[in-house]
Amino acid sequence: MVVFAGQGDARRSMALLWRTEEPGESRPGPKPGLSVDVIVDAAIAVADAEGMAALSMRKVGERLGRTGMALYTYVPSKGELVDLMYDKALGELPTAYDLAGGWRAAVTAWAEHLWRFYQRHPWLLQVSQARPVLGPNEFALLESLVAILRETGLRPPRLRGVVSLLFDFVRGAARTVAESRQAPSATGVSDEEWWLTRSRLLEEVAPGFAARFPMVAWVESEGGVPGEGEPYVEHKVNEAFTVGLTVLLDGVEVAVGAG
Amino acid sequence: MVVFAGQGDARRSMALLWRTEEPGESRPGPKPGLSVDVIVDAAIAVADAEGMAALSMRKVGERLGRTGMALYTYVPSKGELVDLMYDKALGELPTAYDLAGGWRAAVTAWAEHLWRFYQRHPWLLQVSQARPVLGPNEFALLESLVAILRETGLRPPRLRGVVSLLFDFVRGAARTVAESRQAPSATGVSDEEWWLTRSRLLEEVAPGFAARFPMVAWVESEGGVPGEGEPYVEHKVNEAFTVGLTVLLDGVEVAVGAG
DNA sequence: CGCTGATATCTTCTGCCGTAAAGAGATCCA
DNA sequence: TGGATCTCTTTACGGCAGAAGATATCAGCG
Numbered sequence: 414m415v416v417f418a419g420q421g422d423a424r425r426s427m428a429l430l431w432r433t434e435e436p437g438e439s440r441p442g443p444k445p446g447l448s449v450d451v452i453v454d455a456a457i458a459v460a461d462a463e464g465m466a467a468l469s470m471r472k473v474g475e476r477l478g479r480t481g482m483a484l485y486t487y488v489p490s491k492g493e494l495v496d497l498m499y500d501k502a503l504g505e506l507p508t509a510y511d512l513a514g515g516w517r518a519a520v521t522a523w524a525e526h527l528w529r530f531y532q533r534h535p536w537l538l539q540v541s542q543a544r545p546v547l548g549p550n551e552f553a554l555l556e557s558l559v560a561i562l563r564e565t566g567l568r569p570p571r572l573r574g575v576v577s578l579l580f581d582f583v584r585g586a587a588r589t590v591a592e593s594r595q596a597p598s599a600t601g602v603s604d605e606e607w608w609l610t611r612s613r614l615l616e617e618v619a620p621g622f623a624a625r626f627p628m629v630a631w632v633e634s635e636g637g638v639p640g641e642g643e644p645y646v647e648h649k650v651n652e653a654f655t656v657g658l659t660v661l662l663d664g665v666e667v668a669v670g671a672g
Numbered sequence: 673m674v675v676f677a678g679q680g681d682a683r684r685s686m687a688l689l690w691r692t693e694e695p696g697e698s699r700p701g702p703k704p705g706l707s708v709d710v711i712v713d714a715a716i717a718v719a720d721a722e723g724m725a726a727l728s729m730r731k732v733g734e735r736l737g738r739t740g741m742a743l744y745t746y747v748p749s750k751g752e753l754v755d756l757m758y759d760k761a762l763g764e765l766p767t768a769y770d771l772a773g774g775w776r777a778a779v780t781a782w783a784e785h786l787w788r789f790y791q792r793h794p795w796l797l798q799v800s801q802a803r804p805v806l807g808p809n810e811f812a813l814l815e816s817l818v819a820i821l822r823e824t825g826l827r828p829p830r831l832r833g834v835v836s837l838l839f840d841f842v843r844g845a846a847r848t849v850a851e852s853r854q855a856p857s858a859t860g861v862s863d864e865e866w867w868l869t870r871s872r873l874l875e876e877v878a879p880g881f882a883a884r885f886p887m888v889a890w891v892e893s894e895g896g897v898p899g900e901g902e903p904y905v906e907h908k909v910n911e912a913f914t915v916g917l918t919v920l921l922d923g924v925e926v927a928v929g930a931g
Numbered sequence: 932c933g934c935t936g937a938t939a940t941c942t943t944c945t946g947c948c949g950t951a952a953a954g955a956g957a958t959c960c961a
Numbered sequence: 962t963g964g965a966t967c968t969c970t971t972t973a974c975g976g977c978a979g980a981a982g983a984t985a986t987c988a989g990c991g
Binding site for chain 1: 682806819822829831835841847869874876886912923
C-alpha cells in the first residue's frame with residue numbers, strides 16, 4: 414500500500430531532496446558515521462547490480478557495515494530512500510543543450526540522452542511513478558527540455574502537451590529496451606533465440622495464430638534488416654525509437670507552423 | 673527480484689494464458705475446489721478495490737475461503753497470476769473500430785478507449801512491464817490498432833514505430849492521471865490544495881526556485897482555464913492528452929504524406 | 932464392497948521483508 | 962564528572978512468497 418506523507422513528513426522529505434540542512438553547531442553525541450549521500454549511493458549500487466526488487470534496507474546497511482536499522486537515523490523510510498535514489502541518479506544528465514543546430518536537433522539529443530540514461534539504470538523504470546518526487550534534478554531535467562522547446566515559439570498549454578508526450582515516449586521506449594535486455598540475460602539465451610522459442614510456443618499454444626490476428630502477423634512479418642552483429646530485437650527497438658521520435662517531431666513542426 | 677520462467681515454465685504460462693488445457697480424464701485425488709478463472713477474478717477484484725500494492729496471495733485466498741497457498745495449486749506463482757490478471761482485464765476493450773470516418777478518427781477512439789480503460793483499472797499501470805505477457809487479449813488490442821493504421825498505407829517498419837509511440841503515449845498519459853488522482857484521495861485534501869501546499873513547500877525549501885528554473889516557472893505559470901467545477905490538475909492532464917494526441921497524429925499524417 | 936496406493940488439494944512452516952520499540956554505548960557540553 | 966543527546970544494535974512483530982509436508986479423495990483391484 415502506497416502511503417502518502419503528511420504535512421510535516423512532506424517538509425522533511427523535501428528538505429532531504431534539496432539538501433537544505435544546517436550543518437548544525439557541535440552537539441553532544443557521537444559524530445554521524447554515515448550520511449544521506451553515502452546511503453543513497455550504496456542503495457543505487459545495489460539497484461544497479463541486482464535490480465530494484467533485490468533492494469532492501471538490510472542489504473544497503475550491510476554494504477556500509479551496518480544493520481538495516483542504522484539507516485533510519487538518516488532516512489525516514491525506504492520510500493524516501495527510493496525518491497532520493499531517483500533524484501540523485503537523474504543528476505548525471507546534462508542540464509543544457511546547444512541550440513545552434515535548432516530546436517529539433519537539440520530535442521533529439523535530449524531524448525537520446527534520456528533514453529540511454531534509462532538503459533543504464535533500468536531500475537529507475539520500476540520506480541513507481543505513483544507520486545511526483547519534485548526533487549531538484551527532476552526539475553533540472555524538465556528545465557533543460559523546456560529551454561529547448563521555447564525556441565519553437567509554442568505557447569505553454571501546447572508546449573506542456575509536447576513535454577508530456579516526449580517524456581512518455583522516451584520512458585516507454587526505454588521500458589521496451591529493458592524488457593528485451595532483461596529476458597535473455599536472465600535466462601542465458603540470446604534474445605533472438607528467446608523470441609524464436611516464444612513464437613514457436615505461440616503457434617503451439619495458439620494454433621492458427623496468423624489467422625486469428627492477421628494484422629499482427631502482417632506487421633511483424635515484414636522485417637527491418639538488422640545491421641551486422643546487431644541483435645534482432647535490439648534493431649527493432651532502435652528502429653521504433655528513431656521512427657517514433659521522427660513522427661513526434663514532425664507533429665511538433667506542424668503545431669509550430671499552425672502558430 | 674524478477675525471475676524469468678524457464679523453458680518448461682514458459683509453456684505452462686502460455687497454456688494458462690491461452691486456456692489450452694484438456695479437461696483431463698477423471699483422476700485420483702480430490703476434485704478441484706477452485707479454478708484459474710475464479711482466482712483471477714478474485715485477484716482483479718482485490719486490485720480494483722485496494723490497489724496493486726495491497727494484492728497478496730493470502731488476501732486473494734481469503735476472498736475464496738482458502739489460505740494463500742491453496743492458489744499455488746492452480747497458478748505457479750504470483751507473477752503468473754498478475755500476468756493472467758493483466759490479460760483478462762484487457763478483455764473488456766473493444767476489438768474492432770469503425771473506419772468509416774477515416775483512420776484518424778478511429779485512432780482517436782482507440783486511444784481514448786485505452787486511456788479510460790487504464791483510469792478504470794489504475795493498478796494495471798503498476799504492473800511491471802518488465803516482460804511481455806503475450807496473452808490473447810494483448811494481441812487483440814494490438815490487432816485492433818494495426819487494423820486501423822493499415823489504412824494509412826504506412827509500411828510495417830514505420831507502422832511499428834507509430835504503434836509503439838501510441839502505446840507509450842497513452843500509457844504514460846494514463847499514469848499521470850493515476851498520480852493526480854491517487855495523491856489527493858489518499859490524504860483527503862483536494863488536488864488543488866495539494867499542489868498549492870506542495871509549491872509553497874517548494875519555495876520554502878528551495879528559495880529562488882523561479883530564478884533557478886526559469887523555464888519551468890514560465891511554462892507552469894501561463895495556465896489553461898479549467899471548465900466549471902473541473903479540478904485544476906484534471907484539466908491540465910486532459911489538456912495534455914488532447915494536445916499530445918493531436919501532435920502525434922499530425923506527425924503520422926506527415927509520415928503518410930511522405931509515403 | 933472394502934482396501935490400497937497414487938495423486939491432487941490445502942495447510943503448516945521457513946526465511947525473508949520493512950520498521951517500531953527499547954536500550955547500549957559513544958560523545959560532547961556544562 | 963554528570964547528564965543530555967545522538968548513533969547504532971538488538972529484539973520483536975506482522976506480512977509476504979514460497980518449500981515442504983500433512984491430509985483428503987478417488988481409481989483400481991481383490
